Amino acid sequence: MKNVKIEINITFCSYEELESGDRELVDKAIEATANSYAKYSHFHVGAALRLADGRMMIGANQENAAFPSGLCAERTAIFAAQAQCPEFAITALAIAAKNENGLVPMPVSPCGACRQVILEIEDRYQSPVRILLYGTKGVYVIQSVNDLLPLSFVENDMYQ
Numbered sequence: 001m002k003n004v005k006i007e008i009n010i011t012f013c014s015y016e017e018l019e020s021g022d023r024e025l026v027d028k029a030i031e032a033t034a035n036s037y038a039k040y041s042h043f044h045v046g047a048a049l050r051l052a053d054g055r056m057m058i059g060a061n062q063e064n065a066a067f068p069s070g071l072c073a074e075r076t077a078i079f080a081a082q083a084q085c086p087e088f089a090i091t092a093l094a095i096a097a098k099n100e101n102g103l104v105p106m107p108v109s110p111c112g113a114c115r116q117v118i119l120e121i122e123d124r125y126q127s128p129v130r131i132l133l134y135g136t137k138g139v140y141v142i143q144s145v146n147d148l149l150p151l152s153f154v155e156n157d158m159y160q
Helices: 020-035 073-084 112-125 156-160
Strands: 010-013 045-050 056-060 090-099 130-135 140-141
Touching: 010 045, 020 045, 020 056, 020 073, 020 130, 045 073, 056 073, 073 090, 073 112, 090 112
Parallel strands: 090 130
Antiparallel strands: 010 140, 045 056, 045 090, 130 140
16 A cells, blocks of 8 residues: 655735736626625625636626526636637636625635536646635635646546
8 A cells, every 4th residue: 555645736825916917817706706696695706717818707606596506606607708719728717705794814715516617628728727716815826726626537537
């Protein structure tokens, strides 16, 4: 038996330490929280992504009384981008959240389903997606979803 150590790399910085383009993307994610429909959880999530051509798109979580029918902010943004601009890779994704007390202090992380979707976007375009997770106390900067999903599964794994 052998232990395997898997390391991930995540940077934690203040909003002010981000480059201007990253601050702009985070600002769009914060703005997108206003488009959330979170009648049940009252947890509003916004996402903003940047395409390879520089355009930005947003998404917000959408809830439904039949809970599996809702959709996360990350996937609404990604699916909108794929439907409208499938020729462009997604280069960065910012996520922000607020509850009844305002913007959350610590960053929130994508759920497992969103991580898998981001992974498949990276695999499809053979290009990493930088992920910016915003909280009022700081921002996690992640260079690839592989740092959030180190033991991942993509199409090529079926044909090894």
